[in-house]
Amino acid sequence: MGRAPCCSKVGLQRGPWSTSEDKILVDYIHQHGEGQWRSLPNKAGLLRCGKSCRLRWMNYLRPDIKRGNITPDEEDLIIRMHSLLGNRWSLIAKRLLGRTDNEIKNYWNSHLSKRLRNINDSSAGTSTKPRLSCNKAAGDPKKRNNGTHDAAPHEMKVKVEVHQPKAVRVFPCSVSRIDTKNRQDVQVSILKDDGNPYEDYYCNIMEESDRPGSPYNLEKIYEEYQQLLKEDDDNDVQLESFADSLLM
DNA sequence: AATCACGTCAACCGCCTTGGA
DNA sequence: GTCCAAGGCGGTTGACGTGAT
Numbered sequence: 001m002g003r004a005p006c007c008s009k010v011g012l013q014r015g016p017w018s019t020s021e022d023k024i025l026v027d028y029i030h031q032h033g034e035g036q037w038r039s040l041p042n043k044a045g046l047l048r049c050g051k052s053c054r055l056r057w058m059n060y061l062r063p064d065i066k067r068g069n070i071t072p073d074e075e076d077l078i079i080r081m082h083s084l085l086g087n088r089w090s091l092i093a094k095r096l097l098g099r100t101d102n103e104i105k106n107y108w109n110s111h112l113s114k115r116l117r118n119i120n121d122s123s124a125g126t127s128t129k130p131r132l133s134c135n136k137a138a139g140d141p142k143k144r145n146n147g148t149h150d151a152a153p154h155e156m157k158v159k160v161e162v163h164q165p166k167a168v169r170v171f172p173c174s175v176s177r178i179d180t181k182n183r184q185d186v187q188v189s190i191l192k193d194d195g196n197p198y199e200d201y202y203c204n205i206m207e208e209s210d211r212p213g214s215p216y217n218l219e220k221i222y223e224e225y226q227q228l229l230k231e232d233d234d235n236d237v238q239l240e241s242f243a244d245s246l247l248m
Numbered sequence: 249a250a251t252c253a254c255g256t257c258a259a260c261c262g263c264c265t266t267g268g269a
Numbered sequence: 270g271t272c273c274a275a276g277g278c279g280g281t282t283g284a285c286g287t288g289a290t
Contacts, residue, residue, distance in 0.1 A: 014259085015258095015260095049260090051260085056259085102258075106257050110255065111256095
């Protein structure tokens with residue numbers, strides 16, 4: 001037995017939306033507000049699935065949606081947020097006002113993932129330079145290991161050293177759920193002076209020398225992270241805020 | 249001009265989460 | 270605690286546009 005569909009597909013319109021359908025949907029939402037998506041098509045007189053209405057509104061018709069190309073600043077933020085959060089597009093979208101999760105996801109898949117892969121490929125093997133890496137495990141829940149990580153969050157060893165002559169900026173990476181609610185998988189990777197990481201698994205290291213901002217105090221980051229792990233309530237949100245604070 | 253290959257992105261699908269009964 | 274409806278999310282699909290041959 002398959003799962004019951006969200007609504008009866010019989011007699012429903014599919015495919016691209018027409019301008020008249022758009023108008024009906026927009027007018028209805030202006031009058032009645034968002035929500036009640038399942039009953040909306042009937043009430044508005046649309047031959048569409050409620051989910052389809054919601055998607056059309058969220059990704060295209062909403063008045064606050066920003067159109068046009070992704071700017072370099074936005075692209076930079078997407079890359080950095082993705083390195084922290086993985087494929088949690090809705091979370092990333094919340095940081096880019098006016099952009100939708102679908103748009104960011106598409107942009108990542110069609111533009112950024114390939115570009116970043118090329119960068120990694122070209123730097124592989126001869127890497128005296130730090131890598132701009134994607135955390136493969138972070139984004140895909142199916143590929144995330146089920147709590148059998150090389151170093152469990154609470155047990156991981158982090159070298160809390162600041163390397164001379166200068167400290168490097170580090171990111172805790174893959175702030176994302178693993179298999180169990182409230183367990184977080186965050187690692188801190190540290191660059192050596194030659195740009196290579198000390199820890200080479202799930203590394204997520206960005207060359208920060210060309211970015212504004214001073215290096216972080218590694219001890220402080222680690223202390224804050226440990227403190228967050230001790231606090232049970234709403235750990236997910238706190239870790240995301242923590243990740244956010246590192247982007248500021 | 250015709251065909252093919254490839255990239256883009258709107259839309260769909262199915263699973264997960266949440267909240268109320 | 271369980272069930273169910275509704276909403277939310279990320280992965281995937283496929284139509285369409287465009288450039289190369």
